[in-house]
Amino acid sequence: MNKKTVWGTAAVVLVGGYGAATWYMGERAHSSYQEAMNDMAKLLGPEVLVSQRYTKGFWSSKGQLVLQWTPPASEDEPDAGGGAATAAAPPAIRFTVENTVRHGPLAGWRVAAAVVETRLVGVEGADDPVRKTFAKVTAPTLTTVRHLTGSHDFVLALPAGEVGDGEEMVRWQSLAYRMKVNAGVSRVSGDFDWPEFTMDVADKGEDDDAPAVATAPTQRLAVALQGMKGEFNLQLEDGLWLLAPGSGKGTIGKLAITRAAGAAPGVAPAAPEPMVALRDLSYGVTIARNGAHLGWVTAMQGKGSVGPVALESLELNETVSRIDVEAVKLVQKALLDAYKTDPSTAVAAVEAPWIASLMDAVPKFVAALPAYAMKLSAKVDGEQGELEYGVELKRVPDAAQIAEGAWAPALLKSSAVHASMRLPKAWLPRLAQAAGQQAPKPEEIDALVGMAEAQGYIQQEASHLTSAVRMEDGRVVLNGKAADLPFGRK
Helix, strand or coil, rough: CCHHHEEEHHHHHHHHHHHHHHHHHHHHHHHHHHHHHHHHHHHHHCCCCCEEEEECCCCEEEEEEEEEEEEEEECEEEEECCCCCCCCCCEEEEEEEEEEEEEEEECCCCCEEEEEEHHHHEEEEECCHHHCCCCCCCCCCEEEEECCCEEEEEEEEEEEEECCCCCCEEECCCCEEEEEEECCCCCCEEEEEEEEEEEEECCCCCCCCCCCCCCCCEEEEEEEEEEEEEEEEECCCCCCCCCCCCCEECCCCEEEEEECCCCCCCCCCCEEEEEEEEEEEEEEEEEECCCCCCEEEECCCCCCEEEEEEEEEEEEEEEEEEEHHHHHHHHHHHHHHHHHCCHHHCCCCCHHHHHHHHHHHHHHHHHHHCEEEEEEEEEEEEEEEEEEEEECCCCCCCCCHHHHHHHHHHHHHHHEEEEEEEEEHHHHHHHHHHHCCCCHHHHHHHHHHHHHHHHHCCCEEEEEEEEEEEEEEEEEECCCEEEEECCCCC
């Protein structure tokens, strides 16, 4: 056999083998796709997943599904005759999603069993105001890679865009979100980066029930987040996904909140007033499971300013413990049931399945005796101040009191609540100025501090003012002195 025959035979075998592998992986891709659609149909229900179809090809296939969302009906308003007007049911909005499936083993020019690109290709039923509001939004693209080992990679790309009607605007730069899931769907990890997100809204400063004042200038509130990055690593076990054990961390370059006072027509608007300006923020979250309970610790650090007060450092720590696992599962079920509930179905709120799940979760949540603690510390002008508080359920509340609707006394008698502060005395003039008041004179500060100390509210430790209070078993202890609460033990 000459070399040409050998190379020709090898090429035929290679092409034939690759074709067979592509056909086999195309069959596997179709089977996996159909399993995913079945799971989605169970999760969303027929009211949401209206239809789906799959067109097989040799090198690639096409899948299409139609999702439907029905906006909630507006509340009935009285008609001109005083009777209740029947609100017209809002039309359903349908979303057409297209999936392009490229089969392996070289799917999308990478070694993989399949690569799926998911895009939103059509929206029907949205009215003109909605279309105008979302005119500058490009639908995100989800790329899913199914590896030969059975693991998956996901990449969500949201292009830059904006949503708004001129009065209120939300803008963002492109978001990239990446996630990996192992073959057993027991470990999830990923990371994201979002360069900028801004929101500019009108703050009318009025209650919903209060009459609007047409001549009152409208204030504006602006929020800006820049340089957001994060990563996470979770262990999916025992059906937990809302609070899965694991950890996450991230950074935020800048967080700014400003408020601009409204101006009368023809008058130049005033410069925005900075409310919060933080930078170099970092955070970390750890969720751990201990038998039948979950708990988590959150920490955040940064610096910047709050109003006119410059913060050399700012640190926040939160701890939550003894959260019942079964209660979390019931909350997960309630969320899914609420999502699948058809808003056009006339069902009393108390009869909704998700309400029943939440009611079943409450006694399990209480029986676990949960606890919460927070510590906030800041440094201003080289001096450190601290604030701590927390609450812990020591025993299950009195069932008789709860049956009578006396939740507050029952919880207080069954809980331990504590709070403490350590405040530099030199901060008092700054705090007064931050509240919009004139800074008190040193002799006025000494008089106020002396009065509060004489009444037992605070104590002086060198250049700091301290105070600690604890409420437990119907009694309050303030700086070492005990007193009965009004609804204490009989």
